[in-house]
Ligand SMILES: Nc1ncnc2c1ncn2[C@@H]1O[C@H](COP(=O)(O)OP(=O)(O)OP(=O)(O)O)[C@@H](O)[C@H]1O
C-alpha cells in the first residue's frame with residue numbers, strides 16, 4: 001500500500017507540473033502582447049508609469065525567463081501579484097477564496113453522492129415497485145436540466161416566494177458587522193469539522209461492515225454517529241477566544257443550503273443510476289445467492305454484500321464527479337454570488353488578470369489531483385484485488 | 393400419482409430426513425411457463441448420499457434451489473411438498489426458512505468459484521454464517537478454532553483463512569466453500585456440480601474427500617451432476633431427471649448397472665467404458681425438449697427408440713421395478729441389460 005501511494009504521489013507531482021506549464025503558457029503567451037497592451041495601452045497611464053509597471057510586473061523579460069521565474073517562485077509559495085488588485089499577492093486572494101469553495105464543493109459532493117448511492121441502492125433492491133419509475137424519471141429530468149435555470153427556479157421558490165432561505169452571498173453582512181472572527185476562520189473550522197466527521201463516519205461504517213457480529217456493528221455505527229454528533233456539538237457551542245462561533249457558523253451553513261441543494265438535485269441522478277445498475281449486476285452474482293443460502297437477513301445481504309460490492313464502480317466515478325462538481329460549482333458560485341474560487345476564476349479571466357487566473361487554475365488543478373488521489377487510495381482500500389496487484 | 397413409500401427408508405429402518413413429494417415448480421416468463429420441476433418425488437435418509445443426474449437444463453439446479461426456497465423470483469411452487477424432518481419447508485415463513493438455511497441444509501453452488509464475495513476475507517465469510525446460526529453465539533476464540541478445524545478437515549492450510557478469495561487457487565476456493573458449507577453443522581449438504589470447473593485430478597480428490605467427510609460426520613449429501621459415472625462412485629441412491637421429471641430412482645447399484653428407463657440406459661451407454669463389458673456405442677439422439685411446451689405423454693418419446701403410441705398419449709407414472717428401483721416408463725421391461733446389443 002505504501003509503495004502504491006508513493007507511486008501515485010510521484011505521478012501526481014509530475015502531472016501537476018505538466019498542467020501548470022500548459023496553463024501558464026496558454027494564459028501568458030496566447031493573448032501575448034494583448035495583455036501587456038491592454039494594461040499598457042490604458043490612456044490614463046503615462047508611458048513612464050507603463051514602463052515601470054511592465055518592469056515591476058516582470059512583463060519586460062523574455063518569455064522563458066518569465067516562465068522560469070514563475071515556476072521558481074511558485075514552489076516557494078509566491079504566485080505573483082494581481083494585475084487588477086495590485087499589489088495584492090495572488091496567494092492572499094486564493095487563500096481567502098479557497099476555504100469557501102472547499103466547504104461548498106465538499107458538502108455538495110458528499111451530499112449528492114450519498115443521496116445518489118442510497119437512492120440507487122433501494123431502487124435496485126425494490127426493483128419493480130411503483131416508486132421506482134417516479135424516482136427515475138424525476139432524477140433524470142433534473143439531471144438534464146440547465147443548471148442556472150434550475151438554480152434561479154429554486155431561488156425564486158425558496159427565497160422569493162417562501163422567503164425561507166437567503167437569495168445569495170455566503171453570509172449576512174448585517175450580522176457579521178462586529179464579528180469577532182474573520183469569515184475564513186469560521187470556514188476553516190467548518191471544513192475541518194466536516195472532514196473529520198466524514199472520515200469518522202466512514203471508518204465506523206467500514207469497521208461495522210467488517211465485524212460479523214450484528215451487535216458490534218450496531219455499536220460501531222451508532223457509536224460512530226454519536227461521536228460525530230458530539231464533536232459537532234462541541235465545535236458548535238465551543239468558543240474561540242471567549243466567543244462562540246455558533247451563530248456565525250450557523251449563518252454560513254444557512255447560506256449554503258440552497259447552492260448545495262441545487263448541485264445535489266441536479267447531480268444525484270447520475271450516481272443513482274450508476275449505483276442502481278451496479279447493484280443490479282451485483283445482485284446477480286453467485287455470492288449473493290450464497291449469502292441468501294447462509295440464511296443471512298435481507299438487510300445484511302443488501303448492505304454488506306450487495307451495496308458494499310456495488311460501491312466499487314461508484315467510487316471510480318468519483319473521479320469524474322470531481323470534474324462535474326468543479327464546473328457545476330463554478331456556475332453555481334456565479335449564480336449565487338458565492339465569493340469562492342469559481343467566481344474569481346471567471347472574473348480574473350474576463351478581466352485578464354493573468355496571475356490570478358493562473359493561480360486559480362493551478363489550485364483547481366491541485367484540487368482535482370487531490371480528489372483523484374483520494375479516490376485511488378479509497379479504491380485500493382475498498383477493493384482488496386487492487387490492493388494486492390498494485391503491491392507487487 | 394399417489395405418494396408411495398420408498399424402500400430405502402424401510403430397509404434402513406429410519407425416517408427420512410428429506411421427503412420431496414409431487415413437487416411442481418415452474419418459472420413464469422414472458423414466453424409462458426417453464427415447466428422446470430414436474431411432479432418430482434424422492435426421499436433421502438440420514439447419512440445417505442444421493443445423486444441427481446441428467447442433461448443440462450433438465451431441472452437439477454431447480455430442484456436443489458427449491459429445497460432451500462432459493463429459486464429466482466419468477467419461480468412458482470405450484471404443488472407438492474418438501475418435508476424436512478416432517479415439516480413442510482414450502483409452508484414456512486421467510487424468517488423460519490432463514491433459520492433452516494445453512495444450519496440444517498447448506499449448499500455448494502454450481503460454479504462455486506464465484507461463491508465468495510471478493511471484498512471480504514475467506515475466514516470472515518465463514519464466521520459470518522456461524523454468527524448467524526449459533527445460539528448462544530460462539531466466542532471469537534471458539535470461532536477461530538472452528539475455522540481452523542474446518543480448514544484442516546478439507547485439506548487446507550488454516551492460515552489461508554485470512555486470505556481474500558482472489559488469492560486462492562480454484563481448488564482451494566472450492567475446498568474453502570466446502571468448509572463453509574460444513575461450518576454450521578448442517579445435516580444435509582447439496583453439492584451442485586461441485587467440481588466441474590476444476591481439472592480432473594483435483595476433481596477426483598475433492599469428491600473423495602467430500603465422501604470421507606460425509607461418512608465421518610454422518611452427513612447426508614445430495615450430489616448433482618450431469619455425469620453419472622462420477623456420481624455413481626460416491627452415492628447410495630441415484631435419481632435420473634429428464635425434462636423436469638424424475639424418470640428413474642433407485643439404489644446406485646441398480647440404476648447404474650441395470651437401468652430400467654430408456655433415458656438412463658442411453659445416458660449410461662454413452663459413457664465410454666474402459667473396464668466394463670464392451671458396449672456398442674449408443675448415442676443419445678436429438679436434444680432435450682423446450683420446457684415451455686414439453687412433449688405430450690412421456691416427455692422422452694421424441695427421442696426414445698422404444699416409444700409406442702401409448703407413450704405419445706399417456707404419461708407413465710413412477711412404477712416399482714424391483715425392491716429398490718422405480719422407473720417412469722411404459723416399456724421398461726424392454727430396456728436391454730447394460731452391455732447387451734440393441735435390438
Ligand atoms: N429464472 C428462470 N426463468 C426461466 N427459466 C429458467 C430460469 N432458471 C432456469 N430456467 C430453465 O429451467 C430449466 C431447468 O434449469 P436448471 O438450471 O434447473 O437445469 P440444470 O439441470 O441445473 O442444468 P445445468 O446442468 O445446465 O445446470 C432450464 O430449461 C432453464 O432454461
Ligand code: SF4
Nearest residue numbers: 690693696703721722
Ligand atoms: S414411456 Fe415410452 S417413450 Fe417414454 S421412455 Fe418409456 S418407452 Fe420411451
Ligand SMILES: [Mg+2]
Nearest residue numbers: 452453454502
Ligand atoms: Mg444446474
